[in-house]
Amino acid sequence: MTEAVDTERESAQRTAILNAAMHLFGKQGYTGTSMRDIANAVGVLPGSLYAHIQGKEALLISIVADGINRFLAAVEPIADSSAPAATRLRKMIIAHIEVVADNPQRSQVVFHQWRFLGEQSQPQAVERRQAYEDAFSRVVKDGVKNAELKADLNQRIAVLTLLGGLNWSAEWLSPDGRLSPAQLGDLMADSLLGGILA
Amino acid sequence: MTEAVDTERESAQRTAILNAAMHLFGKQGYTGTSMRDIANAVGVLPGSLYAHIQGKEALLISIVADGINRFLAAVEPIADSSAPAATRLRKMIIAHIEVVADNPQRSQVVFHQWRFLGEQSQPQAVERRQAYEDAFSRVVKDGVKNAELKADLNQRIAVLTLLGGLNWSAEWLSPDGRLSPAQLGDLMADSLLGGILA
DNA sequence: CCTACCGATCGGTAGG
DNA sequence: CCTACCGATCGGTAGG
Numbered sequence: 001m002t003e004a005v006d007t008e009r010e011s012a013q014r015t016a017i018l019n020a021a022m023h024l025f026g027k028q029g030y031t032g033t034s035m036r037d038i039a040n041a042v043g044v045l046p047g048s049l050y051a052h053i054q055g056k057e058a059l060l061i062s063i064v065a066d067g068i069n070r071f072l073a074a075v076e077p078i079a080d081s082s083a084p085a086a087t088r089l090r091k092m093i094i095a096h097i098e099v100v101a102d103n104p105q106r107s108q109v110v111f112h113q114w115r116f117l118g119e120q121s122q123p124q125a126v127e128r129r130q131a132y133e134d135a136f137s138r139v140v141k142d143g144v145k146n147a148e149l150k151a152d153l154n155q156r157i158a159v160l161t162l163l164g165g166l167n168w169s170a171e172w173l174s175p176d177g178r179l180s181p182a183q184l185g186d187l188m189a190d191s192l193l194g195g196i197l198a
Numbered sequence: 199m200t201e202a203v204d205t206e207r208e209s210a211q212r213t214a215i216l217n218a219a220m221h222l223f224g225k226q227g228y229t230g231t232s233m234r235d236i237a238n239a240v241g242v243l244p245g246s247l248y249a250h251i252q253g254k255e256a257l258l259i260s261i262v263a264d265g266i267n268r269f270l271a272a273v274e275p276i277a278d279s280s281a282p283a284a285t286r287l288r289k290m291i292i293a294h295i296e297v298v299a300d301n302p303q304r305s306q307v308v309f310h311q312w313r314f315l316g317e318q319s320q321p322q323a324v325e326r327r328q329a330y331e332d333a334f335s336r337v338v339k340d341g342v343k344n345a346e347l348k349a350d351l352n353q354r355i356a357v358l359t360l361l362g363g364l365n366w367s368a369e370w371l372s373p374d375g376r377l378s379p380a381q382l383g384d385l386m387a388d389s390l391l392g393g394i395l396a
Numbered sequence: 397c398c399t400a401c402c403g404a405t406c407g408g409t410a411g412g
Numbered sequence: 413c414c415t416a417c418c419g420a421t422c423g424g425t426a427g428g
Contacts, residue, residue, distance in 0.1 A: 032229035032314065035423060047425075048397045056423065086395060112310065116230065140394070149394050157385045158394050164366025165359040165390075172358055187355045192363075195393025196338070196347050196356050197284060233407060245409075246413045254407065 014052045016042050021059040026105025030060055030116040060113060061121045067110035068128045072135075074099050079135040085143030089193060092136065094185030096166050100173055101181035107170040136163060162192050212250045214240050219257040224303025228258055228314040258311060259319045265308035266326045270333075272297050277333040283341030287391060290334065292383030294364050298371055299379035305368040334361060360390050 020041035024033040035056055039046040053059060074095040078088055100107045114125045136159045143149035165188065173184070218239035222231040233254055237244040251257060272293040276286055298305045312323045334357045341347035363386065371382070 028313075029227055029229055031227055034421075036421085045398060046423085047399085047401095050424070051397065115226075143394075147396055150392075150396050153389070153394055154385045157382065158389045160366070160370055161363040161386050161389050162394075164369070165363035168358070168362025168366055171362070184355065187352045188359050191351070191356045191359050191393075192390075193393055193395050194348075195389075195391055195395075196341075196351055196360075197391050197393075198345055198348050232405075234405085243414060244407085245415085245417095248408070249413065 013042075017049060017052055018059060018062060022063050022103070022109060023105050025060065025063065025113050026108040030056075030109075030113045057116075057118055057121075060109075060117060063106065063109050064114050064117065064121075064125050065128075067106050068125065068132065070099050070102075070106075071096065071110070071132055072128065075132065076135050079139050085139050085146065085148045086193060088139050089136075089143070090186070090189040092139065093162075093166060093189040093192065094182050097169060097173070097185035097188060098181045100166070100170050101175055101184070104170045104173055104175065107167075111167055111170060133159065133163060165192055211240075215247060215250055216257060216260060220261050220301070220307060221303050223258065223261065223311050224306040228254075228307075228311045255314075255316055255319075258307075258315060261304065261307050262312050262315065262319075262323050263326075265304050266323065266330065268297050268300075268304075269294065269308070269330055270326065273330065274333050277337050283337050283344065283346045284391060286337050287334075287341070288384070288387040290337065291360075291364060291387040291390065292380050295367060295371070295383035295386060296379040298364070298368050299373055299382070302368045302371055302373065305365075309365055309368060331357065331361060363390055 017038060020038050021033070024037050024041065028037070035049060036046045038059075039049055042049070075092045078091045078095060081088060083091070114122065114129070117125055137155065140149060140153070140155050140159055144151060144153060144155065169184075169188070173181075177184075179187070215236060218236050219231070222235050222239065226235070233247060234244045236257075237247055240247070273290045276289045276293060279286060281289070312320065312327070315323055335353065338347060338351070338353050338357055342349060342351060342353065367382075367386070371379075375382075377385070
């Protein structure tokens with residue numbers, strides 16, 4: 001029992017540290033956040049953090065890896081389903097916005113702080129992000145092939161522009177806005193899929 | 199003559215420092231860049247920087263203010279011209295991409311590093327960025343009013359999504375790619391204005 | 397988890 | 413523009 005409780009407490013404290021780091025990295029950036037900032041947020045002295053974590057970079061690795069996985073887990077199953085490409089894209093857009101809205105600060109870390117990963121961990125993160133982009137590319141390619149999407153599309157530019165529009169939502173999206181994330185995603189899909197011209 | 203040359207030299211060195219800071223802030227972030235990094239890039243010892251500049255934050259203020267001005271100068275005249283809204287939007291998109299492509303790192307500083315401005319300078323930067331967004335909002339509003347754009351558009355979401363797609367280009371755009379910035383902007387305008395559905 | 401501390405690096409300055 | 417340096421803060425550790 002004592003061991004179980006200890007493990008539980010330790011894991012809970014680790015989670016608290018990861019959460020504080022996620023919010024601070026998202027708000028102030030990785031290099032703009034000190035271990036003392038994180039310790040203050042958790043309510044512990046700086047040196048005490050190292051009983052629960054390996055170091056500053058290990059925090060970033062965990063947050064980025066977990067964050068990318070959330071996007072992939074939400075979107076890849078939709079991309080690989082059998083619905084029409086246009087339907088899949090709309091659902092992927094909504095799923096993406098739901099992940100961003102679930103925690104915009106985590107999303108900001110995924111989008112911008114991966115640059116500060118070390119030489120070992122950065123390639124894996126870049127690879128996973130590329131896999132995410134590829135999921136959208138596959139569906140766009142399908143859609144062009146079966147004439148759901150415009151034949152003369154520059155597919156690479158279209159995917160990058162679409163993903164940019166989605167990712168930028170972490171800058172302005174507030175988790176407690178009037179519109180639900182799903183409604184927001186639906187409206188963004190309207191603009192991105194159908195355009196804005198009458 | 200001597201004074202003129204001195205002033206010239208001093209101004210040239212100031213420019214070199216600003217350029218080095220711009221690239222480093224864009225690549226490593228403001229908090230991830232030390233004055234020693236900047237001094238190394240310029241080829242001078244750290245203390246020598248202070249003969250030309252006031253301090254680290256003064257560098258950021260200059261770079262951000264100048265950067266926002268470039269976007270406004272390129273886009274506002276088009277927004278306030280008398281062409282059809284759809285034409286204006288396409289031209290604004292192209293102009294925006296041309297400014298990003300002219301120096302993606304400066305754009306990254308404008309987009310992401312303004313958070314590290316102090317309490318005096320940040321509000322002005324936020325205001326100027328808002329003015330930039332407003333230029334797009336005005337044109338979209340015009341377009342909806344005269345039925346060039348979809349009547350059922352959520353205009354705020356449409357503008358934020360469009361600007362996100364544009365701003366994100368600083369992440370992937372390479373100044374020496376095969377497509378010219380104007381061609382790139384035109385393709386992005388195709389996607390953003392007309393959508394991707396067939 | 398705290399006390400007490402390490403060497404390294406930070407932005408910036410005085411004096412020449 | 414350099415020499416020489418300042419106090420503050422950084423990520424992290426030993427020992428309890």
